[in-house]
Amino acid sequence: MTLGESSEDQIIERICSQLTQRSDILVGPGDDCAVVQLENGALQLQKTDCVVEGVHFYPEEMAERVGWKAMARVVSDIAAMGGTPSSMLVTLILRSDTKLAWLEALYQGIQNCANTFDFSIVGGETSSAPKDSANMLSIAGTGNVTKDNLILRSTANQGDTIFVTGRLGGSLTGKHLDFTPRVKESQWLANHCKPSAMMDLSDGLAKDLPRLAKLSNLGFLLDPQTLPISPNCTVEQALGDGEDYELLFTLPTQQVEYLLSNWPGDLTPLTQIGILEQRSETNTALDGGWDHFY
Amino acid sequence: MTLGESSEDQIIERICSQLTQRSDILVGPGDDCAVVQLENGALQLQKTDCVVEGVHFYPEEMAERVGWKAMARVVSDIAAMGGTPSSMLVTLILRSDTKLAWLEALYQGIQNCANTFDFSIVGGETSSAPKDSANMLSIAGTGNVTKDNLILRSTANQGDTIFVTGRLGGSLTGKHLDFTPRVKESQWLANHCKPSAMMDLSDGLAKDLPRLAKLSNLGFLLDPQTLPISPNCTVEQALGDGEDYELLFTLPTQQVEYLLSNWPGDLTPLTQIGILEQRSETNTALDGGWDHFY
Numbered sequence: 001m002t003l004g005e006s007s008e009d010q011i012i013e014r015i016c017s018q019l020t021q022r023s024d025i026l027v028g029p030g031d032d033c034a035v036v037q038l039e040n041g042a043l044q045l046q047k048t049d050c051v052v053e054g055v056h057f058y059p060e061e062m063a064e065r066v067g068w069k070a071m072a073r074v075v076s077d078i079a080a081m082g083g084t085p086s087s088m089l090v091t092l093i094l095r096s097d098t099k100l101a102w103l104e105a106l107y108q109g110i111q112n113c114a115n116t117f118d119f120s121i122v123g124g125e126t127s128s129a130p131k132d133s134a135n136m137l138s139i140a141g142t143g144n145v146t147k148d149n150l151i152l153r154s155t156a157n158q159g160d161t162i163f164v165t166g167r168l169g170g171s172l173t174g175k176h177l178d179f180t181p182r183v184k185e186s187q188w189l190a191n192h193c194k195p196s197a198m199m200d201l202s203d204g205l206a207k208d209l210p211r212l213a214k215l216s217n218l219g220f221l222l223d224p225q226t227l228p229i230s231p232n233c234t235v236e237q238a239l240g241d242g243e244d245y246e247l248l249f250t251l252p253t254q255q256v257e258y259l260l261s262n263w264p265g266d267l268t269p270l271t272q273i274g275i276l277e278q279r280s281e282t283n284t285a286l287d288g289g290w291d292h293f294y
Numbered sequence: 295m296t297l298g299e300s301s302e303d304q305i306i307e308r309i310c311s312q313l314t315q316r317s318d319i320l321v322g323p324g325d326d327c328a329v330v331q332l333e334n335g336a337l338q339l340q341k342t343d344c345v346v347e348g349v350h351f352y353p354e355e356m357a358e359r360v361g362w363k364a365m366a367r368v369v370s371d372i373a374a375m376g377g378t379p380s381s382m383l384v385t386l387i388l389r390s391d392t393k394l395a396w397l398e399a400l401y402q403g404i405q406n407c408a409n410t411f412d413f414s415i416v417g418g419e420t421s422s423a424p425k426d427s428a429n430m431l432s433i434a435g436t437g438n439v440t441k442d443n444l445i446l447r448s449t450a451n452q453g454d455t456i457f458v459t460g461r462l463g464g465s466l467t468g469k470h471l472d473f474t475p476r477v478k479e480s481q482w483l484a485n486h487c488k489p490s491a492m493m494d495l496s497d498g499l500a501k502d503l504p505r506l507a508k509l510s511n512l513g514f515l516l517d518p519q520t521l522p523i524s525p526n527c528t529v530e531q532a533l534g535d536g537e538d539y540e541l542l543f544t545l546p547t548q549q550v551e552y553l554l555s556n557w558p559g560d561l562t563p564l565t566q567i568g569i570l571e572q573r574s575e576t577n578t579a580l581d582g583g584w585d586h587f588y
Contacts, residue, residue: 003397003422004390011394012420015401022414025381034416036381039438040334046416048383048434054424087319087330089342091385091432096298100305103297107309120316122328122340125432126306128297130348133427138385138419140342140434144333 030215031153032080032199033143043150045083045143049073053134057177063102065177066137067109073202074141075117076181076245080200081152082190083145084183085117090124091138098135106137117183149190151249154215156197160250162220162274163195163259165267168205169233169241176243185247185267193259195249204242206286212248213276219283222274239286250276324509325447326374326493327437337444339377339437343367347428351471357396359471360431361403367496368435369411370475370539374494375446376484377439378477379411384418385432392429400431411477443484445543448509450491454544456514456568457489457553459561462499463527463535470537479541479561487553489543498536500580506542507570513577516568533580544570 003011016029026043027035033045051070053059075085090110094103114121119141129135165185182200189195197216201208205227213220229238246268251259256272263270277283297305310323320337321329327339345364347353369379384404388397408415413435423429459476476494483489491510495502499521507514523532540562545553550566557564571577 001394002390003388003392003394006394011397012418015398018401019405019415020409021416022381022412025414025416028414029417034381034383036416036436038332038334038338039336040332042333044332044338046381046383046434046436048385048417048432049419050385050387050421050432052387052421052423052427054427055422087316087328087340089328089340089434091342091344091434093344093346093430093432094297096296098297100295100297100300103305104309107312111313115314118316120319120322121313122315122319122330123323123342124306124310125343127344127346128349129346129430130428133346133348134424136387136423136430138342138344138387138432138434140340140383140385140432142330142340142436 027152032077035150043145043147045078045081045145047074047077048138048140049077050136050138052136061177063105064109067106068113069177070137070139071110071113072179072181074139075113075183076200078141078143079181079183079186080198080247081145082149082186083143084187085119086142086144087120087122088114088139088141090121092124092126093129093136094126095129095131095133095135151190151195151198153197153199153212156212156216156218156250156276157252158218158276158278159253160196160276161253161256161272162276163249163251163270163272164201164228164246165270166244166246167228167230168201168244168246169238170230171241171243179245181245182247182268188264188267189249192262193251193255195251198247198249201244201246201248202242204240204244205248206239208248210284210286214284217279218276219279220274220276221283226271226273228271321446326371329444337439337441339372339375339439341368341371342432342434343371344430344432346430355471357399358403361400362407363471364431364433365404365407366473366475368433369407369477370494372435372437373475373477373480374492374541375439376443376480377437378481379413380436380438381414381416382408382433382435384415386418386420387423387430388420389423389425389427389429411475445484445489445492447491447493447506450506450510450512450544450570451546452512452570452572453547454490454570455547455550455566456544456570457564457566458495458522458540458542459564460538460540461522461524462495462538462540463532464524465535465537473539475539476541476562482558482561483543486556487545487549489545492541492543495538495540495542496536498534499542500533502542504578504580508578511573512570513573514568514570515577520565520567522565
């Protein structure tokens, strides 16, 4: 059997179940980032990610935007745990016909993201790619988070309200390259109204919400009327396009009023889109069709 | 101008000179690992690396050996700074025709290395690669090191003796896939007889020794008679094959006798191969011909 004939989630689940972890690893594979307990008890977030030519960006795309995207994806994952980015490592695997000007523009985008979110590029590796290969970037990053601010995917409770930031769908028209990771929103939430669970939306709500619910052994009820859909998009696009890089989070019902009354006006708007409920056969999947669950 | 028409060292130097670093980054790009000062003052080593099909391994190679190599390269870099590996992240970029059995064997090699050197695989990312692309692994790792044990590339002194561990050359006959990173040797050195500078040999002595010397603004004198050459290899191979993954280090002359008398018999043998001297036009390069410098 090949990877193309398998489910990515199943493959990862199977492999990860065989990995052994030292006791300083509080959260291993399966959340937005790993959580490592350092010797003094402080927590560190660790994350790796990649963008691949022909998969995550077109060959003709401006390199500066590609560099921003590669970094911002990792920043978004760190934000999704309640953390802030600290340091990043950049691996580039590039064909020898890649133009130096392209590489310099790529690093401009990388540095722009580092300046915007106040982290350092601490190292990197450059390798040649064979002639017919796609160019690829792999980014590894660390982030800081306090014990109080740490938010996992797997700690939601039945009855919690489901929220998203921003608008969903249509990412391919441009947002997938120049999105703003929701660090400010995540920091406000972690400090003022801590979600019971959170993740960032990278594969689309139809894939990501079932994942979040499943990790708490819950199902969900989604209200399609309330979905914050991007201009000129359909509900299907909001559910399935992916690469929204918005926060998906859950909150105990009794905190909802406080959140909505106090959410700062200069942050990305929030939308209440449903609730988590007891897991059953009818409320655990969203295979491209949200209306199955209503 | 393309990457193929440029020097890798020059490209990296130029790009890195434009990166801005936060004050918690003690060592940025240019050494085997970055050194980050954590909030409690402790140091963390951070490193990223990659192995690419057709560049670092053949398509028909056993996946378990490829997995071992990918991890062991990062372990070797951590050892080269006087540290021990702590956690690793694995990014895989694989074509959809990659066999599941290959992926599982790859992870077996990854886990073997983690077991051998007592670190955790804390997370990963899997992306599809386009149809004609090479399969690629990118590994990012953290390591622990104390301030006392930290060894940089750039802190050698004139007159220091140059050593290597093990034997050089002929790596492609197999060692490049199943080498043992010199963690034990590095730990003994850091604790008992700390080198003035150290790095691991990945590109071959002819490239790596000039790099080490240059970072301390020094030249070198190499004694080709003393080079520890692998069986069935020439001096040229020992200098140029690369992927030795041995330690190259320098030591003040007055410590040499202590080192040679006390080096434990169960560690990889050491060889004294030359000295560092004042930089001049004749002792700063080793372009595939060591005899230029004698």
